[in-house]
Amino acid sequence: MHIHRLEKIWLTFGVTMLVVFLLVLGLSAFTMGMDTPGAGHSHSIDPAKVDKTPPFDKPEIKRIGDKQYEAVMVAYAFGYSPATLEVPAGSTVRFTVTSSDVVHGFEIPGTNVNMMVLPGEINQVSHTFDKPGEYLILCNEYCGIGHQMMFTKLVVK
Numbered sequence: 001m002h003i004h005r006l007e008k009i010w011l012t013f014g015v016t017m018l019v020v021f022l023l024v025l026g027l028s029a030f031t032m033g034m035d036t037p038g039a040g041h042s043h044s045i046d047p048a049k050v051d052k053t054p055p056f057d058k059p060e061i062k063r064i065g066d067k068q069y070e071a072v073m074v075a076y077a078f079g080y081s082p083a084t085l086e087v088p089a090g091s092t093v094r095f096t097v098t099s100s101d102v103v104h105g106f107e108i109p110g111t112n113v114n115m116m117v118l119p120g121e122i123n124q125v126s127h128t129f130d131k132p133g134e135y136l137i138l139c140n141e142y143c144g145i146g147h148q149m150m151f152t153k154l155v156v157k
């Protein structure tokens with residue numbers, strides 16, 4: 001079979017680009033530490049015993065250092081516990097969240113905080129809140145009839 005010279009060039013170009021894209025994708029996944037939720041740093045817990053498993057038996061926001069807070073939260077249909085969160089401006093908050101029933105979301109619009117909350121997994125994300133205000137925390141995974149009512153807020157003073 002005779003392949004035209006231009007076709008050969010085009011085929012070579014196409015295959016080269018494919019290899020380059022796959023390499024870039026593969027390398028960036030490794031170097032940027034992309035991973036499945038919970039992998040590596042994971043501790044799994046029994047989703048049926050969330051209310052008896054520390055630290056989720058006492059959902060709360062607590063100070064863990066200078067301008068450092070940890071918010072231990074439980075997502076459930078349809079809300080978050082604890083219901084109110086408050087930190088001083090400039091605080092870094094580490095959200096440690098699990099779900100006691102189904103998959104929920106945990107998003108604070110306008111920030112990098114956006115994760116899935118999987119039952120039985122300890123899901124974590126940190127963010128520094130420099131600007132005072134009220135930050136909406138909402139569920140962005142459809143979780144049932146009350147999904148659109150599932151939100152809470154973080155007050156930064």
Ligand code: CUA
Pocket residue numbers: 076077078103104105139140141142143144147148150
């Ligand atoms: Cu929880 Cu949608």
